[in-house]
Amino acid sequence: TQLLEQSPQFLSIQEGENLTVYCNSSSVFSSLQWYRQEPGEGPVLLVTVVTGGEVKKLKRLTFQFGDARKDSSLHITAAQPGDTGLYLCAGVLSGSARQLTFGSGTQLTVLP
Amino acid sequence: DSGVTQTPKHLITATGQRVTLRCSPRSGDLSVYWYQQSLDQGLQFLIQYYNGEERAKGNILERFSAQQFPDLHSELNLSSLELGDSALYFCASSVGGSGKSNEQFFGPGTRLTVL
Numbered sequence: 001t002q003l004l005e006q007s008p009q010f011l012s013i014q015e016g017e018n019l020t021v022y023c024n025s026s027s028v029f030s031s032l033q034w035y036r037q038e039p040g041e042g043p044v045l046l047v048t049v050v051t052g053g054e055v056k057k058l059k060r061l062t063f064q065f066g067d068a069r070k071d072s073s074l075h076i077t078a079a080q081p082g083d084t085g086l087y088l089c090a091g092v093l094s095g096s097a098r099q100l101t102f103g104s105g106t107q108l109t110v111l112p
Numbered sequence: 113d114s115g116v117t118q119t120p121k122h123l124i125t126a127t128g129q130r131v132t133l134r135c136s137p138r139s140g141d142l143s144v145y146w147y148q149q150s151l152d153q154g155l156q157f158l159i160q161y162y163n164g165e166e167r168a169k170g171n172i173l174e175r176f177s178a179q180q181f182p183d184l185h186s187e188l189n190l191s192s193l194e195l196g197d198s199a200l201y202f203c204a205s206s207v208g209g210s211g212k213s214n215e216q217f218f219g220p221g222t223r224l225t226v227l
Contacts (some may be wrong), residue, residue, distance in 0.1 A: 011139065033215065042114065042202050042218030043155070081198075098214045099168055100145075102155040 003027060004089055004103035012109040016078055021106045024071045030094045032053055032072045037086040037105075054073035069094070078112045115139065116219035118203050124225045130191040131160070133204030133222045137184055143208035144186040146178055150199040158208060161186055162208050193226045200224075 005024045009070040011014070013019055031050040035043035047056050049065035049072065056063045060083075072089055089103040125195035137144050141155060143215075146158040148171075154171055157170035160182035172178075180186040200223050204216040 031214070035218075039198075040222050040223070041219070042116075042204075044114070045215055045217060048215055089152070091212050092147060099156075099157060099160070101213060104154045 002100050002104055005087060005093055006087075006103035006106050008105045008106060009104065010109075012111065013079055015080055015110055015112050017110075018043075018089060019076050019079055019108070021074045021076075021087055021108070022071070023073070023091075023103050025091070026070065027091075028069050028070070028094045029091035032069075032091040032099070034063055034072070034074055035088040037088060038084075041050060041086055076108075079108075081110045081112050084108060084110050114219065116203060116205050116217055118201075118219035118222050120222060121220065122223050122225075124227065125193060127193055127195060129193050129226075130150065131193065131224065133188040133201055133203075133224075135192070135205075135219060136188045137186070137189070137205030138217055138224040139201075140165055141180035142184065142204045143206055145182055145204040145206070146172075146185070146186070146188050147202040147204065147218075148199045149221075153199075155202070156189070178189055180190070188209060190224070195226050198226045 033048045034046045037043040047063045052067045060077045064073045066068045070099045087106045090100045117136045119125045119134045138196045145160045149155045160168040177187045188222040200221045204218045206216045
């Protein structure tokens with residue numbers, strides 16, 4: 001069982017559509033990060049959220065950290081083909097040795 | 113470009129062999145992490161070094177070992193290789209310290225194929 005569950009696992013949408021990816025856990029995290037990974041490359045850090053209820057925006061991407069710091073979401077507005085990739089959430093468990101625990105990822109494909 | 117470098121980019125070897133993967137962290141980062149990514153297991157944490165000392169261990173096999181040198185570069189040694197060791201191996205680095213977030217920056221990875 002994954003400590004961080006991501007959903008959906010796969011998502012294929014048309015250019016211009018909106019989408020939301022979820023990252024859920026029963027555990028509390030002191031911080032949560034979102035990464036985007038393209039095939040054959042390393043994950044690239046998009047954002048870090050540390051405060052319960054925090055919302056961060058990065059152009060068309062909106063990230064939210066749940067009030068209880070157990071979940072997070074990534075919303076993309078007007079998706080573009082360049083948004084295609086594997087989106088990974090990763091968290092630092094509260095009280096842990098600060099190791100990152102990764103979710104299983106959401107593979108997003110945006111069709112032109 | 114994250115500033116983390118890894119060599120080689122690709123590695124093809126046979127079962128039973130030993131290989132060494134190399135990683136240079138971002139300038140100023142003291143922590144180095146190694147991860148294994150395979151299709152069925154996702155991104156799995158292997159081991160962390162901080163300023164030359166082992167800091168944490170994850171799902172690292174006994175056949176695997178790592179070290180971090182005084183210049184802060186790190187090597188991951190994989191021995192007695194099996195077919196199932198074929199995967200992408202990533203190195204990441206972070207500043208370290210006691211902050212909440214532990215933001216990590218990943219290298220481009222080494223794709224290991226064991227035949």
